[in-house]
Amino acid sequence: MGDQPENDVEEKTMYIRVKRKKMTVFLQVNPTDVVSSVKETLAGLVEKSSDDMRLWSGSVLLDENKSLEHFGIGNGAVLGLAYRSDTGEFEDVIIEQVDN
Amino acid sequence: MEKPRETVKLISAEGYEFVVDYEAACVSSTIRNMLSSQGGFTETERGEVRFPEISAPVLEKVCQYFYYKLQCNRSTGATPEFHIPPEEALELLMAANFLDT
Numbered sequence: 001m002g003d004q005p006e007n008d009v010e011e012k013t014m015y016i017r018v019k020r021k022k023m024t025v026f027l028q029v030n031p032t033d034v035v036s037s038v039k040e041t042l043a044g045l046v047e048k049s050s051d052d053m054r055l056w057s058g059s060v061l062l063d064e065n066k067s068l069e070h071f072g073i074g075n076g077a078v079l080g081l082a083y084r085s086d087t088g089e090f091e092d093v094i095i096e097q098v099d100n
Numbered sequence: 101m102e103k104p105r106e107t108v109k110l111i112s113a114e115g116y117e118f119v120v121d122y123e124a125a126c127v128s129s130t131i132r133n134m135l136s137s138q139g140g141f142t143e144t145e146r147g148e149v150r151f152p153e154i155s156a157p158v159l160e161k162v163c164q165y166f167y168y169k170l171q172c173n174r175s176t177g178a179t180p181e182f183h184i185p186p187e188e189a190l191e192l193l194m195a196a197n198f199l200d201t
Contacts, residue, residue, distance in 0.1 A: 011174060015167040017160075025119040026163055045107060045119060075171075076164065098114055098156045 014075040016068070018042060018055070019095045020082070031069035035062040048083060056080040056093050108135065109148040110163065116156035122147075124166035128199035153198075158191045162199065169201075
């Protein structure tokens with residue numbers, strides 16, 4: 001399939017939450033979606049290149065070409081997002097918690 | 101040329117940002133009305149709505165509810181449960197009332 005996937009809505013079966021510091025992005029995805037396509041979607045939203053971001057599920061760094069279900073990521077799961085800093089190194093995943 | 105996804109940013113009292121699909125945000129008639137207003141409000145231009153009276157955990161739960169609702173609308177089988185911890189229930193109820201959700 002050579003075509004660029006459109007942004008129109010095919011039925012996605014689940015959502016995930018991608019968090020970085022004080023931001024949470026809700027994304028509709030399928031378990032069979034691969035990590036690289038999730039990063040592309042995020043890249044469009046946060047205006048960062050997907051090369052400059054990493055996705056983590058807890059302490060597991062998600063590989064580009066594997067699917068979400070490969071990592072056991074299900075409906076409502078929280079993923080951590082880290083950006084590449086100006087030094088070229090990736091920051092640590094930091095997710096701010098609200099103090100109640 | 102990439103068209104950005106139709107997303108909306110909801111901002112809690114503490115300044116936490118929640119980015120959701122436009123379709124999800126419109127589960128709330130209040131938000132839908134804010135976003136579709138013709139008056140050229142900031143909300144319409146930037147697709148951002150602030151909720152200074154709603155805390156982040158509650159706003160996050162509200163967002164989760166939006167997606168739960170979308171999934172229910174689509175599925176024809178049994179609806180999954182939407183679990184609300186009792187300590188969040190009151191604030192969630194007030195937020196839901198305000199958001200007409």
